[in-house]
Amino acid sequence: MVSAVVFLADGSEEMELTIIVDVLRRAGIQVDVMGVQLDKDYAECSRGVKLMPDVLLEKQQGNWSAAYDAAIIPGGLKGSRTLGANSKVQQVLSSFYSQNKLVGFICAGTVVAKAAAIGQGRRATSYPAFKDELSTYYDYSDDRVVVDGNFVTSRSPGTTFLFALTLVSKLVGQEISSRLQKEMLTTAKL
Helix, strand or coil: CCEEEEEECCCCCHHHHHHHHHHHHHCCCEEEEEECCCCCCCEECCCCCEECCCEEHHHCCCCHHHHCCEEEECCCHHHHHHHHHCHHHHHHHHHHHHCCCEEEEEHHHHHHHHHCCCCCCCEECCCHHHHHHHHCCCEECCCCEEEECCEEEECCHHHHHHHHHHHHHHHHCHHHHHHHHHHCCCCCCC
């Protein structure tokens, strides 16, 4: 079974996280929400929504990341800062990227890719406020979703369905992504 880990920290963008997890699970992908540096048993997201992770990064031992085919970072400025500063998250992203596993970043999440020193020179996008910071490291694009090999980026809460459907297409195929697009009545065009 294809599997993905989606990272969660206090301040993560709840809409992006929940849409990504929901769409991937609808596609039959096993998804674990991985909490990072949480003081409680939940994360308080950017708009005050409280979300519980499935597992905690700090409790993972051994080569746990080998069980996943993709690693995904949602936006949210505070959450992205926490994830980008976490050496274990950086190691996982670097490992996935070098193994040609799928890595995905949306909104402020793209700054986490830069913090992990992955994808330099590749095409990428982010929330517009981070364009100046990222355009010196990436071939920056204003497209809603940018795919450059195993490196997938997107812009904002408003592009999350398109981003999630793109991840589905890369992980389990365009046919399943198209079926979900029709079932969910989304206007997102791949």
